Amino acid sequence: MSLRAFHLLFIALSVVLTAFFAAWAAGQYQRAHEMSYALTGVASVASGIGLAVYGAAFQRKTKKLS
Amino acid sequence: MNIPYTVEERPDSGLANGKLGIWLFLASEVMLFGALFSTYIILRTGATEWPHGELSVPLGALNTVLLISSSVTMVMAWAMLKLHNWGRHRLYLLATFALAGIFLVNKYFEYSDHLARGEGPSHSTFLAIYFTLTGLHGLHIVGGMVVMAYLLGPGAKLWKQNPDQFTNRIEYTGLYWHFVDLVWIFLFPVLYLL
Numbered sequence: 001m002s003l004r005a006f007h008l009l010f011i012a013l014s015v016v017l018t019a020f021f022a023a024w025a026a027g028q029y030q031r032a033h034e035m036s037y038a039l040t041g042v043a044s045v046a047s048g049i050g051l052a053v054y055g056a057a058f059q060r061k062t063k064k065l066s
Numbered sequence: 067m068n069i070p071y072t073v074e075e076r077p078d079s080g081l082a083n084g085k086l087g088i089w090l091f092l093a094s095e096v097m098l099f100g101a102l103f104s105t106y107i108i109l110r111t112g113a114t115e116w117p118h119g120e121l122s123v124p125l126g127a128l129n130t131v132l133l134i135s136s137s138v139t140m141v142m143a144w145a146m147l148k149l150h151n152w153g154r155h156r157l158y159l160l161a162t163f164a165l166a167g168i169f170l171v172n173k174y175f176e177y178s179d180h181l182a183r184g185e186g187p188s189h190s191t192f193l194a195i196y197f198t199l200t201g202l203h204g205l206h207i208v209g210g211m212v213v214m215a216y217l218l219g220p221g222a223k224l225w226k227q228n229p230d231q232f233t234n235r236i237e238y239t240g241l242y243w244h245f246v247d248l249v250w251i252f253l254f255p256v257l258y259l260l
Contacts, residue, residue: 002237003144004141006244010247021127047131054138065145065149
């Protein structure tokens with residue numbers, strides 16, 4: 001496996017982590033009703049979207065690198 | 067005497083020696099961390115109660131952001147060599163080194179905060195496995211930094227003599243670095259969130 005492929009796998013797993021972190025923050029918010037948890041959840045979802053967009057752009061732009 | 071297959075692929079394995087070597091090494095690392103993760107699962111499932119909220123989630127999340135960013139800068143350092151942009155390569159590799167350094171500084175503050183409160187590895191089963199897993203991971207971060215320092219310093223000379231071999235070395239360092247980052251991607255939810 002090349003570094004390019006490993007990087008794409010890593011970014012995919014990072015997106016899964018942001019989804020998990022957002023779900024964790026939502027659970028904490030339901031329990032404690034603290035605004036910081038809601039903000040954490042939103043930031044995590046935004047990070048996940050950002051990482052997914054980055055991953056797609058990286059895959060497109062580095063097709064010729066191997 | 068020249069070492070063969072540092073750049074070209076071996077006909078039998080289809081890989082250059084370095085790539086085969088780094089994947090064999092990473093396979094052994096999977097077994098090492100896999101054993102420790104298994105230990106964690108056995109300890110946790112066997113415990114009558116397990117502490118929650120002992121670790122700083124914001125600090126752990128910040129370290130996660132640092133390591134994900136460092137994987138981006140690492141792959142960019144490699145991509146810049148492929149595009150023959152030496153200056154940008156140096157910048158990205160230096161950024162990776164700096165992000166790793168900030169990660170370790172955060173870890174130092176986290177450790178010293180626990181130790182100041184008398185919460186060392188012998189305090190509880192949770193802290194014992196926490197210090198073992200994150201300590202070993204931290205040592206891997208230090209190892210990666212040593213390699214990066216070499217490639218930024220004396221090892222950089224190889225670029226002028228054999229650019230393809232140097233590019234391969236950066237790729238192997240990148241593979242190792244991504245593995246270290248991947249371990250953290252599992253450590254963060256397991257230790258800080260669950």
